[in-house]
Amino acid sequence: MHVDSINHMDDELRQVIEKKIDAVFEKKDEIKKIISSLDELSTKTDDFSFGIIIGRLYNSFYYQSRRILKRDPSEQEFSEFLEILKSRQSEFLKEFS
Numbered sequence: 450m451h452v453d454s455i456n457h458m459d460d461e462l463r464q465v466i467e468k469k470i471d472a473v474f475e476k477k478d479e480i481k482k483i484i485s486s487l488d489e490l491s492t493k494t495d496d497f498s499f500g501i502i503i504g505r506l507y508n509s510f511y512y513q514s515r516r517i518l519k520r521d522p523s524e525q526e527f528s529e530f531l532e533i534l535k536s537r538q539s540e541f542l543k544e545f546s
Contacts, residue, residue: 458529462517466530469509470537473502474544481545498545506534 458466473480484498510530514522522530 457523457525459518459526462513462522462526463529463533465513465517466506466510466533469506469513470533470540473505474540477544495546499541502541502545503534 480498480501483501510522510527514520514526
């Protein structure tokens with residue numbers, strides 16, 4: 450699990466998001482099957498695959514915020530979510546390019 454120094458996000462929410470990112474890597478074969486089965490939509494495979502990945506994580510972030518915090522995420526928490534994604538960009542590129 451990747452850890453960084455941002456401390457505004459609830460620890461439980463941060464841990465869940467990090468686990469969800471790891472789960473994306475574990476499900477890369479499924480994601481690749483989705484991409485290949487929708488070949489007409491995926492003319493730019495990287496853009497399409499990253500859209501699926503970010504969509505899954507964005508949905509998880511909001512769902513888990515509501516489940517754990519019982520509210521929508523704050524602007525600060527959303528900024529931290531973006532920082533988490535940014536800090537792991539190279540992993541996404543390595544696994545899905």
